[in-house]
Amino acid sequence: MRDRVTPLLSEAQIRARVQELGAQIAKDYAGKDLVVVGLLNGVFPFFADLVRAMDLELEVGFMQVASYGGGMESTGEVHILKDLDKSIQGRHALVVEDIVDTGLTLFKVRNLLTDREPASLKICTLLDKPSRRKIEVPVDYVGFPIEDHFVVGYGLDLDGKLRNLPYVGIYHP
Numbered sequence: 001m002r003d004r005v006t007p008l009l010s011e012a013q014i015r016a017r018v019q020e021l022g023a024q025i026a027k028d029y030a031g032k033d034l035v036v037v038g039l040l041n042g043v044f045p046f047f048a049d050l051v052r053a054m055d056l057e058l059e060v061g062f063m064q065v066a067s068y069g070g071g072m073e074s075t076g077e078v079h080i081l082k083d084l085d086k087s088i089q090g091r092h093a094l095v096v097e098d099i100v101d102t103g104l105t106l107f108k109v110r111n112l113l114t115d116r117e118p119a120s121l122k123i124c125t126l127l128d129k130p131s132r133r134k135i136e137v138p139v140d141y142v143g144f145p146i147e148d149h150f151v152v153g154y155g156l157d158l159d160g161k162l163r164n165l166p167y168v169g170i171y172h173p
Contacts, residue, residue, distance in 0.1 A: 001161055005152060005169035009144060014126075014154060014168065017143050018046065021124065022053020025094065025141060029056060033091045033119070037084060039109065040064040042098035042155040042163065046126045046143075050096060061086050067105045078108040093118040098155050099127040103135040110137060127151065127168065144168075 036054075038047040040062050051060060064082035093113060100106055106123060113121055124141035131148045150173075152158050153165030162171070 001158070002165070004172045005162065005165065006172065007167050007169045008146065008149065008151060009154075009168040011166045014143070015049070018049045018126075019053050021141055021143060022050055023055075025050075025124065026054045026056045029054075029058075029092060029094070034058040035086065035088050035091050035093050035118075036060050037088075037093055037095045037113070038062045039095065039097045039105070040082065042157060043096055043126075045155040045163075046098055047096050050124070059086065061088075063109065065105050065109060067102075078105050080108075080112070084113070088113060088116050088118040088121075090117065090119055092120045093122075095121070095123045097123065097125045099129065099151070100125045100137065100139055101129045101132045103133045103137045106137040106139075107135045126154070127156075 036051055036058050041064065051058065061084045063080065063084050065078060066081055067078045095109060097106060110121065122140040123138065125139055126143040128139055128142045128145045129148060130145060149170040151168050152162035152171045153168045155163050156168065157163045158171055
């Protein structure tokens with residue numbers, strides 16, 4: 001499978017951008033009660049690197065959300081497999097996602113979390129694919145805008161595989 005992947009973003013490019021994002025988020029949330037919410041599974045490497053790059057006190061939480069069902073196209077249905085296990089009411093919440101594609105997943109997550117009355121709710125994503133949007137969602141922090149490619153690595157997968165690549169690459173079926 002790895003032989004079908006061509007690099008798009010190198011380890012060094014990702015590392016540098018994650019440090020920039022972490023510094024910007026730390027500045028924006030200085031002195032605020034922040035909960036950083038990771039959307040599993042694909043976000044785990046980005047999430048870990050990002051929170052380590054934030055020089056501030058914060059809490060972390062996770063949700064597990066699925067919309068791909070093992071293929072290369074979103075099914076259009078969004079399923080919450082694991083909900084957040086801490087309250088965000090009155091707190092600042094930052095949702096961290098690996099990639100924003102159709103917007104369907106974040107639309108559902110954003111509506112669900114907004115109903116829980118956070119002080120603020122923002123979104124950070126490593127990759128943004130605006131050409132694929134079916135529903136517009138505000139994305140406050142973007143690592144890299146990308147073209148419409150199916151990408152793997154650095155947490156992104158194809159049917160659970162290739163998440164462990166240290167870079168982001170384009171998968172060629």
